[in-house]
Amino acid sequence: ALRPAEARDRLAVAAAADLRFVLADLLAAHPNLRVDVSFGASGSLVAQITQGAPFDVFLSADESLTRDLVARGLADDRARFRYARGHLALWASRALAVDVPALGMRALLHPAIRRVAIANPRHAPYGRAALSALSAAHLDAALAPKLIFGENVAQAMQMVQSGAADAALVSLSLTFAPGVASTGQRFVVPGALHPPIEQGGIILRRARDPVAAAAFVDVLRSPAARAIFARHGFDPPAP
Amino acid sequence: MADDLIVRVELRPAHGPPRSVELSLATGDFPLVVLFGPSGAGKSTLLRCLAGLDRPSAGAIHWRSCTWFDAATWVPPQFRDVGFVAQHGALFPHLDVAANVAFGLDALRSAERAARVTEVLDRFDLGALRHRAPATLSGGERQRVALARSLARRPSLLLLDEPFSALDHPARAALRADLRRWVRELGLPTLLVTHDPAEAMAIGDTLAVLDAGRVRQAGPVGEVFEHPRDAATARILGVDTLVAATMLHAIDGRGVVRAGERDLAVSAPDGLTGRVLVCVRAEDVVLFARAPDDGRNGAPGRVVRIDDEGAFTVVALDCGYPLRARLPRRVFGHLGLRVGDEAFAAIDARAAWTIADR
Amino acid sequence: MADDLIVRVELRPAHGPPRSVELSLATGDFPLVVLFGPSGAGKSTLLRCLAGLDRPSAGAIHWRSCTWFDAATWVPPQFRDVGFVAQHGALFPHLDVAANVAFGLDALRSAERAARVTEVLDRFDLGALRHRAPATLSGGERQRVALARSLARRPSLLLLDEPFSALDHPARAALRADLRRWVRELGLPTLLVTHDPAEAMAIGDTLAVLDAGRVRQAGPVGEVFEHPRDAATARILGVDTLVAATMLHAIDGRGVVRAGERDLAVSAPDGLTGRVLVCVRAEDVVLFARAPDDGRNGAPGRVVRIDDEGAFTVVALDCGYPLRARLPRRVFGHLGLRVGDEAFAAIDARAAWTIADR
Amino acid sequence: MDWIALALSLRLAAVTTVILLALALPLAWWLTTTRWRWRHVADALVALPMLLPPTVLGYYLLLALGPRSPVGALLLRLTGTSLPFTFPGLVVGSVLYSLPFAVQPMRASFARVDQELLEAAWCLGASRLRTFSRVVLPLSRTGIVAAAVLTFVHTLGEFGVVLMLGGNLPGRTRTVSVAIYDQVQSLDYAAANRTAGVLVGLSFALLALTYRTQREGATRWPTT
Amino acid sequence: MDWIALALSLRLAAVTTVILLALALPLAWWLTTTRWRWRHVADALVALPMLLPPTVLGYYLLLALGPRSPVGALLLRLTGTSLPFTFPGLVVGSVLYSLPFAVQPMRASFARVDQELLEAAWCLGASRLRTFSRVVLPLSRTGIVAAAVLTFVHTLGEFGVVLMLGGNLPGRTRTVSVAIYDQVQSLDYAAANRTAGVLVGLSFALLALTYRTQREGATRWPTT
Numbered sequence A: 001a002l003r004p005a006e007a008r009d010r011l012a013v014a015a016a017a018d019l020r021f022v023l024a025d026l027l028a029a030h031p032n033l034r035v036d037v038s039f040g041a042s043g044s045l046v047a048q049i050t051q052g053a054p055f056d057v058f059l060s061a062d063e064s065l066t067r068d069l070v071a072r073g074l075a076d077d078r079a080r081f082r083y084a085r086g087h088l089a090l091w092a093s094r095a096l097a098v099d100v101p102a103l104g105m106r107a108l109l110h111p112a113i114r115r116v117a118i119a120n121p122r123h124a125p126y127g128r129a130a131l132s133a134l135s136a137a138h139l140d141a142a143l144a145p146k147l148i149f150g151e152n153v154a155q156a157m158q159m160v161q162s163g164a165a166d167a168a169l170v171s172l173s174l175t176f177a178p179g180v181a182s183t184g185q186r187f188v189v190p191g192a193l194h195p196p197i198e199q200g201g202i203i204l205r206r207a208r209d210p211v212a213a214a215a216f217v218d219v220l221r222s223p224a225a226r227a228i229f230a231r232h233g234f235d236p237p238a239p
Numbered sequence B, C: 001m002a003d004d005l006i007v008r009v010e011l012r013p014a015h016g017p018p019r020s021v022e023l024s025l026a027t028g029d030f031p032l033v034v035l036f037g038p039s040g041a042g043k044s045t046l047l048r049c050l051a052g053l054d055r056p057s058a059g060a061i062h063w064r065s066c067t068w069f070d071a072a073t074w075v076p077p078q079f080r081d082v083g084f085v086a087q088h089g090a091l092f093p094h095l096d097v098a099a100n101v102a103f104g105l106d107a108l109r110s111a112e113r114a115a116r117v118t119e120v121l122d123r124f125d126l127g128a129l130r131h132r133a134p135a136t137l138s139g140g141e142r143q144r145v146a147l148a149r150s151l152a153r154r155p156s157l158l159l160l161d162e163p164f165s166a167l168d169h170p171a172r173a174a175l176r177a178d179l180r181r182w183v184r185e186l187g188l189p190t191l192l193v194t195h196d197p198a199e200a201m202a203i204g205d206t207l208a209v210l211d212a213g214r215v216r217q218a219g220p221v222g223e224v225f226e227h228p229r230d231a232a233t234a235r236i237l238g239v240d241t242l243v244a245a246t247m248l249h250a251i252d253g254r255g256v257v258r259a260g261e262r263d264l265a266v267s268a269p270d271g272l273t274g275r276v277l278v279c280v281r282a283e284d285v286v287l288f289a290r291a292p293d294d295g296r297n298g299a300p301g302r303v304v305r306i307d308d309e310g311a312f313t314v315v316a317l318d319c320g321y322p323l324r325a326r327l328p329r330r331v332f333g334h335l336g337l338r339v340g341d342e343a344f345a346a347i348d349a350r351a352a353w354t355i356a357d358r
Numbered sequence D, E: 001m002d003w004i005a006l007a008l009s010l011r012l013a014a015v016t017t018v019i020l021l022a023l024a025l026p027l028a029w030w031l032t033t034t035r036w037r038w039r040h041v042a043d044a045l046v047a048l049p050m051l052l053p054p055t056v057l058g059y060y061l062l063l064a065l066g067p068r069s070p071v072g073a074l075l076l077r078l079t080g081t082s083l084p085f086t087f088p089g090l091v092v093g094s095v096l097y098s099l100p101f102a103v104q105p106m107r108a109s110f111a112r113v114d115q116e117l118l119e120a121a122w123c124l125g126a127s128r129l130r131t132f133s134r135v136v137l138p139l140s141r142t143g144i145v146a147a148a149v150l151t152f153v154h155t156l157g158e159f160g161v162v163l164m165l166g167g168n169l170p171g172r173t174r175t176v177s178v179a180i181y182d183q184v185q186s187l188d189y190a191a192a193n194r195t196a197g198v199l200v201g202l203s204f205a206l207l208a209l210t211y212r213t214q215r216e217g218a219t220r221w222p223t224t
């Protein structure tokens, strides 16, 4: 168990909710990293950082938010970095009588799929990507009545898992999550259908131990980490 | 005479000791039966059981041809057709006087209902208060409305639990007289609880003296007041003095007892012998400064204490036994008696009722 | 004689009409002053203003050397050192009898406090109930505890608002006698509200008759009861009959009036002439079946109505004017009178007080 | 300012309030009068939605109403639609979530109705229903108004349940509280402030007005 | 099952309850006795936290207490720390959030104290403080216990405020309701069910026990 006094010497990382599983693996692979991760919605995390939340590093799902923090003077532009590129995946329940991997995006038109969950495009990058992909595939008009919006990709996934929705457009990484992978059918949405989802992070100006923070970022961007990211459905970041 | 009302119930409340109440009354006892008894005698319990507001644990309640309660039966208050008026009237504060009176009349058609309300309000002198809210009424007016409300339904039995106790004396006397008139006019069987003897006398046909849940004595009001059957009843009925005495001889309703060191003429039921108690009401004792020389029945004694009671003065005497006399203040003034003086207490033999001393 | 207590206040409540109350009392009026008056006279208002529980809008209250209220002053109840006992006693339900009595004694040291509590409980015969919760007490016991609690602090003024009205008659009489004893022993100035004339007579030194917020008449209890100053006061004090008459001549406190068609000897204040009212209490009227031949003062009349009132019978007569007589039931029985019979109402001239008819 | 969301919230609050009044009246009266020995358990159950994290409540509601649960499956079979992500679904969630806010003020005012008045009504032959509707209800008016206003305002402010159960569909399930959350998430703080201002102002005005009309006499305390 | 989060929640609930009892007692008594003409406004203000979306409340609390606000800046200057993302910050948020749950049951039971008893105390020379502590408080025991339990349980279940103001820091601001949310977000439903089960069970047991000891007489209704 962690005592508060100890906790203060550790690196505090605020991370977008979609990094849960990959970061758990990463930290397990690097037991020497003294890191505490707080997961949250990226927007909430930015609000909290703005109000002085004691985070050293912020890992966003959406690179644009790191620029926002720079604009607010909370970090240096040079402290920004990219650590992965996300993929969008179409996910549907295994029980559904639709062959999703075969049909690809057109599976969404199937009458058995009555509700499609995506993350809220107003603030979630995968939500925006999902909308782009739908319109690139010329499915937007047909699917508009079927769409429902989760707060984030995890909630979109929950909607499928609870049966309340039939399919979801989520991050590929989420479809590899423990306990999820075997419950549904997956189709990786071609990257061409949406702008790249560059996952960016930033070392905050208030970091107490910038050296440790930089070391953590190095680990995050190391080849070993890339392998772990790859296993979770992430591509290496654009340079 | 057939029994009209039979109550024999037991209550075992969740809190407090179990208690039981018994009463039976015949047709001839009505219309107005007064239940009289000390605090805690079970008078309210009896009325509430009759109204269906308290549910006994065991026993039975029969009213005329109906069984309201027994091991297999329970008639809820809604179906008993009784009128019940509690101490404070319990008027509905959100309804005006007319609506309160109309509350129980929803079975009538609207025109009939309006007519009935008007009739009852007039009868109870409440016409002018028709649209007043209960909160704006005086205590006496509220009681009148409560009575009007329960009578408007023409219930088959009227239950009144100390309906006048919230009123002051003049208001009480007036409402009492009115009630007596209404009940007679309507021929409505009524049970009225009181612990004021004057009220019992003024209003009742039959008096039932209740003590610890049992009827000690019941009968025509005057009869019961004048001839209590035992010492406890006599005390409950407000007999001031009970003189322990020995019956010397009794015949034809009259007798002579030895009380203290003197003989006293009394009235007595035939066949009474041995140790007896003589009941004397303080009002029936006439005081003289000197014993009159006409050989008047009574006893000499010494004034022990004098108490003012408004228009009356109460004089405590020691005649070898304690005796109290209550006489008009004015009459007492003429006697010029003071504590310690000798006096003679004249007692009418017909006013000295005798009961066995067990 | 200096005024001990001066109250002259006006209340303008948020709801309801404004009202005002006035009263002043001198040292000699105490210890026990009875406030007597009809419902709504302002008796409770007066006591609550004195206790500091109601705050007047204007006026002044002075008690001995203190000003409790005027335009510039307001002494909250905590600092007035009065004892106040309301109708139902208001015992603290979460404290036992001893703790209730000790509540006002926190200024004393603990040993002293214990001693005081024991002393007061003993004086009030409550020693055995020391550890009982209020909920388990009878009405009379509660009232005793409430009195004990307010007396334990030895207040400088005791205010009692109908302290016995929740009790039945015997309990009332007993507690009344006790209270009278305690108050005298302690020499404690006390204001007691009642609307029972018997209670006023039995307990008071001074009687103040309050009506519509004003004192109509104040003085020694007997004096006020016997000599009401005007018709309204007489009615408030329970005079049964007020006969309109013409004063023929009056001298030395005695007079003769013409009432109906006959002359009547009366007592009267000197200098009274013209149209008068004769006050006759029903208790002071002696009935005869035939007029006695000793030329007794009084009037012949016809029996109009007979009412039972417990130990008494009330006879309404028509003597050219209505007259009521209240006589012991037994005495009435011997007369054998019925409605419609002729009778003679003897009136002692000393009991017939005369007031001007304005 | 998201007027569509506000309109939806107002509609949701209105529908919920109407339904809850109908549900809570008998429930509150039952809780007030029952002598059932497990009454305290029922009381605790009613209070629970007020005390649990709303997102937890929303999550379990989503499970309970989803097509995989027996209830959800039955509903789907009977009506052809499933409740989550629909306005009726939100109504169900809100009704459950705001239940204690409707029941508790009613209970408090029901308990204050004088027993003597009920007895008087019975002795005047009034049935239970008549006694309830003609005596208990009118005498509990302030409590019922308070219940309605609390329910309405609480439903206006509802967030967790709506977020979980609603699916954030503009004009259908996107209420004003979700809109505020979205605006904060999109870092559009100015819009969030405006929307929150309208919501808080509306709630506050409704409450203050209600309490104003309900001014019962304050306990008196000696003046100095 | 996240025992650290549960321990933290229990500690937070306990501290909040103690502070709120101290704050709410005088506030509730003031609201009960004041004749201030804007009393209804004060009443509405006290009720508001119960009715607003907790995340909205949390967001604005975050703004109000953060180092950029005047209050937060002052605090920072005086104490050297700022409240958000600390346990004391959570306590401040919880106190505000649970205020109505403490005040309202107290008010209800204060209002039930018989005016006559207060008057009797004054006439026995008791000061206002003594009257309050020796008469009002003991007679309002059930209301105060109810207030404490509702506050405690409500704080246990607190989510929105904690999430915004606390920042989900394990061992420091990560309470059990946030933990459940996290578990749901991680799609670890089994863990979420376990944690929620413990939370609901605990809350329910506390409530049921309280209501059980408080069984006041049910309103009587004619038996059939």
Ligand SMILES: Nc1ncnc2c1ncn2[C@@H]1O[C@H](COP(=O)(O)OP(=O)(O)OP(=O)(O)O)[C@@H](O)[C@H]1O
Pocket (backbone or CB within 6 Å): B013, B015, B016, B017, B019, B037, B038, B039, B040, B041, B042, B043, B044, B045, B046, B195
């Ligand atoms: N709800 C109750 N639970 C237990 N005991 C009760 C209850 N109500 C009354 N009692 C007891 O039952 C007995 C009879 O009470 P009841 O009220 O019938 O007396 P009462 O004759 O009406 O007296 P009072 O003249 O004082 O009104 C008393 O000993 C009383 O203490």
Ligand SMILES: Nc1ncnc2c1ncn2[C@@H]1O[C@H](COP(=O)(O)OP(=O)(O)OP(=O)(O)O)[C@@H](O)[C@H]1O
Pocket (backbone or CB within 6 Å): C013, C015, C016, C017, C019, C037, C038, C039, C040, C041, C042, C043, C044, C045, C046, C195
């Ligand atoms: N709180 C109040 N607000 C307005 N008017 C009141 C209030 N209390 C009493 N009154 C009125 O003031 C007058 C005097 O009332 P008060 O209670 O002093 O009479 P009382 O002499 O004590 O009568 P009772 O013998 O019936 O107790 C009455 O007309 C009454 O209606």
Ligand SMILES: [Mg+2]
Pocket (backbone or CB within 6 Å): B043, B044, B045
């Ligand atoms: Mg009784």
Ligand SMILES: [Mg+2]
Pocket (backbone or CB within 6 Å): C043, C044, C045
């Ligand atoms: Mg009064």
